[in-house]
Amino acid sequence: MSLILVNLIDGLVTGLLLFMLSSGLTLIFSMMGVLNFAHASFYMLGAYFGYQISTYVGFWPGLVIGPVLVGVIGALIERYGLRRVHQYGHVPELIFTFGLALLIEEVVQFFWGKGQIAFNVPESLKFALFTISGNAIPAYKVFMIFCSMGIFLVLLYILTRTRVGMVIQAALSYPNTVEALGHNVPMVFMGVFGVGTALAGIAGVIAGPTVGVFPGMAIQLGSIVFVTIVVGGLGSLWGALVASLLIGWITNFAAAYSFRFSTIFEWLGLERPANMAESLLRDAWTLTFPQIGPILPYLLMILILVLRPYGLFGKREV
Amino acid sequence: MSTVAPSEAARKGPVNWALLLPWLAAIVFLAVMPLIFASNSALTIMNQMAITIVFALAYNMLLGQGGMLSFGHAVYMGLGGFFCVHLMGYVENYEWQIPTPILPIFGGLFGLIFAIVIGLFSTRRAGTVFAMISLGVGELVAACSLIVVAFFGGEEGVSGDRTMGPTVFGFDFAQKIEVYYLTAIWLVISALAMFFFSRTPVGRLANAVRDNPERAEFVGYSARFVRYYSFCASGFFAGIAGGLFAINFEILTEENLNLVTSGSVLLVTFLGGIGFFVGPIIGAIVFTLLQTVMSLYTDIWQLYLGGLFVLTVMFFPRGLAGLLFMHWRPHQLGKLGTLVVPYARMFVPGAVMILGFAGFLETAFHARHAAQGNEVMKLFKFEFLQYDSHSALPWILFVAMMVAGAYGCRRLAPGLKAAWDEANTARSA
Numbered sequence: 001m002s003l004i005l006v007n008l009i010d011g012l013v014t015g016l017l018l019f020m021l022s023s024g025l026t027l028i029f030s031m032m033g034v035l036n037f038a039h040a041s042f043y044m045l046g047a048y049f050g051y052q053i054s055t056y057v058g059f060w061p062g063l064v065i066g067p068v069l070v071g072v073i074g075a076l077i078e079r080y081g082l083r084r085v086h087q088y089g090h091v092p093e094l095i096f097t098f099g100l101a102l103l104i105e106e107v108v109q110f111f112w113g114k115g116q117i118a119f120n121v122p123e124s125l126k127f128a129l130f131t132i133s134g135n136a137i138p139a140y141k142v143f144m145i146f147c148s149m150g151i152f153l154v155l156l157y158i159l160t161r162t163r164v165g166m167v168i169q170a171a172l173s174y175p176n177t178v179e180a181l182g183h184n185v186p187m188v189f190m191g192v193f194g195v196g197t198a199l200a201g202i203a204g205v206i207a208g209p210t211v212g213v214f215p216g217m218a219i220q221l222g223s224i225v226f227v228t229i230v231v232g233g234l235g236s237l238w239g240a241l242v243a244s245l246l247i248g249w250i251t252n253f254a255a256a257y258s259f260r261f262s263t264i265f266e267w268l269g270l271e272r273p274a275n276m277a278e279s280l281l282r283d284a285w286t287l288t289f290p291q292i293g294p295i296l297p298y299l300l301m302i303l304i305l306v307l308r309p310y311g312l313f314g315k316r317e318v
Numbered sequence: 319m320s321t322v323a324p325s326e327a328a329r330k331g332p333v334n335w336a337l338l339l340p341w342l343a344a345i346v347f348l349a350v351m352p353l354i355f356a357s358n359s360a361l362t363i364m365n366q367m368a369i370t371i372v373f374a375l376a377y378n379m380l381l382g383q384g385g386m387l388s389f390g391h392a393v394y395m396g397l398g399g400f401f402c403v404h405l406m407g408y409v410e411n412y413e414w415q416i417p418t419p420i421l422p423i424f425g426g427l428f429g430l431i432f433a434i435v436i437g438l439f440s441t442r443r444a445g446t447v448f449a450m451i452s453l454g455v456g457e458l459v460a461a462c463s464l465i466v467v468a469f470f471g472g473e474e475g476v477s478g479d480r481t482m483g484p485t486v487f488g489f490d491f492a493q494k495i496e497v498y499y500l501t502a503i504w505l506v507i508s509a510l511a512m513f514f515f516s517r518t519p520v521g522r523l524a525n526a527v528r529d530n531p532e533r534a535e536f537v538g539y540s541a542r543f544v545r546y547y548s549f550c551a552s553g554f555f556a557g558i559a560g561g562l563f564a565i566n567f568e569i570l571t572e573e574n575l576n577l578v579t580s581g582s583v584l585l586v587t588f589l590g591g592i593g594f595f596v597g598p599i600i601g602a603i604v605f606t607l608l609q610t611v612m613s614l615y616t617d618i619w620q621l622y623l624g625g626l627f628v629l630t631v632m633f634f635p636r637g638l639a640g641l642l643f644m645h646w647r648p649h650q651l652g653k654l655g656t657l658v659v660p661y662a663r664m665f666v667p668g669a670v671m672i673l674g675f676a677g678f679l680e681t682a683f684h685a686r687h688a689a690q691g692n693e694v695m696k697l698f699k700f701e702f703l704q705y706d707s708h709s710a711l712p713w714i715l716f717v718a719m720m721v722a723g724a725y726g727c728r729r730l731a732p733g734l735k736a737a738w739d740e741a742n743t744a745r746s747a
Contacts, residue, residue, distance in 0.1 A: 035449075091449075102581065282468055
């Protein structure tokens with residue numbers, strides 16, 4: 001029981017982190033109709049900026065300045081890169097963001113090298129907040145949960161209750177009408193792109209100390225973020241939330257329970273091959289749950305796309 | 319519009335020399351190349367090039383001709399390659415009588431089988447959906463390669479020996495040059511096959527579906543099945559490329575399946591130009607050369623390549639081939655010669671600017687990453703370009719080069735534009 005609780009908390013942390021990325025990505029998608037392949041690269045930039053600033057002035061200013069810098073870079077890229085490529089169509093846009101992801105990875109390696117960087121949890125949060133039957137829950141994890149939940153609530157409030165949010169929502173569905181009413185729609189797009197990337201930057205600063213800061217962190221998370229928003233339904237904020245939590249829990253639970261698939265085969269009455277080294281099915285017999293954990297999100301995505309192309313909460317087909 | 323091609327061919331008589339000549343030239347070129355560059359390393363590079371060409375051409379059947387952007391095409395090449403390596407193992411251990419030269423066809427068939435299965439659900443839509451599914455399938459297969467050790471060999475991959483098969487005309491393919499000619503023959507066969515596929519009704523329909531799926535459906539063709547056929551054919555040729563890879567390198571690992579390989583074929587194809595049949599060929603040749611030459615002289619070549627790619631997408635979405643074909647009209651007008659001088663004049667400040675920028679990056683990279691106390695760097699690994707990366711002088715010099723080059727380019731740009739417009743107008747000035 002306690003193991004389940006610990007995994008629930010771990011899955012929540014992973015899921016909410018995923019959500020900070022997927023919420024920005026899904027907003028950008030519903031706005032421009034293009035999936036930003038480089039979204040996870042902004043998350044990585046956030047982590048590196050957070051680290052660099054924390055070496056000068058400490059973690060907390062880094063948590064604010066880092067994401068702001070990432071957001072500014074994102075807005076500039078939208079203004080001078082993406083808007084230019086937009087005229088060629090969606091596929092070149094996707095290719096552009098893909099190239100951007102490659103380039104950002106190389107730029108990060110240029111400045112910080114190929115190795116992992118020691119980005120530590122701030123001293124003020126380096127203690128165990130409480131324990132669940134012997135398993136200590138670090139304060140930093142709880143901070144991560146509250147931080148991402150707080151951001152989600154602020155986002156939801158801005159989008160649904162403020163004037164700016166109304167303009168954004170209107171611009172998503174009827175950009176031409178909103179423009180005719182006198183709003184600067186390209187400016188709105190640039191702003192949303194900047195805020196979306198800044199959110200990814202916050203996720204990067206927060207996640208950096210726990211998952212490690214290295215040049216591969218964007219690729220590691222990038223495809224999972226795509227899976228998340230496709231599963232949740234492209235353009236749906238609630239879908240992104242549900243899918244993020246779902247994937248966070250699936251991967252954490254799969255990693256925690258070392259269930260062997262051979263027990264199923266034995267239960268089915270199949271006989272264990274005598275000579276394991278020669279048997280072609282030897283991998284099926286030695287397969288465990290933690291092994292297949294990493295591929296579960298992709299299986300889920302393919303299932304969703306085949307069975308329900310709208311995603312869980314989406315209104316339009318991807 | 320569809321009647322233009324046959325009537326044009328009919329006008330030129332039974333042999334269409336305009337179509338045939340480039341192919342003959344390519345065959346002669348392939349045959350002669352190893353006589354000029356006979357060293358083992360040159361042969362390795364050329365083999366690598368040929369494999370990349372086949373793979374990029376197969377990829378362009380999707381991206382350029384079918385309008386489907388795939389982030390997971392390495393899967394079909396990789397699976398074909400893995401299958402061929404296993405076949406080599408059976409030839410070695412169980413004395414199966416499969417001669418090495420026909421191995422790629424089995425790789426192709428294996429790639430085709432997987433494309434048939436995966437295409438069933440992935441080609442339902444083009445655009446973003448297709449891209450996402452291909453990414454998902456790619457990541458899935460790459461992750462599976464560490465789980466299904468019996469087929470993929472886990473971390474160390476699987477390796478084979480190409481020389482164990484029955485000899486063909488006395489060749490056992492122990493020599494690099496024999497492998498080169500084998501690869502070259504397969505390159506010509508598959509390139510021809512892909513070219514003629516693009517000329518068949520299915521190939522033409524792939525273009526139609528890419529440009530306007532709705533209209534194609536109104537005419538009565540299922541956009542989905544047209545995409546499906548292209549996808550299967552592309553999987554087949556990617557599998558052939560995998561088979562060639564297996565014969566050349568005799569080892570396949572997880573690296574052959576993952577996103578990096580899938581991404582690099584996108585890079586190659588796009589750099590070359592997706593709108594032209596020769597685009598991927600140009601892309602593969604230039605990319606392989608750049609990769610080989612640049613990695614000899616600098617540690618940050620991937621940064622340059624990434625920058626080049628992003629700039630290509632932004633400013634030349636038609637790629638290198640598009641850049642070349644832009645000059646077709648000046649050539650027709652007989653004004654290609656008038657562009658030589660403006661180009662040469664633009665080249666000087668452009669080169670100064672690029673070299674200054676590269677030098678700046680190299681110096682910054684050295685200053686940041688070199689070991690403590692090791693402050694002398696060799697620019698582009700040249701012995702005669704030694705200097706201290708921490709002193710101010712090289713920095714000032716490179717910045718000056720950048721500024722001067724940029725200023726020169728700005729000054730010359732209007733002249734170049736005028737010359738270009740002039741070369742594209744029929745009226746003589």
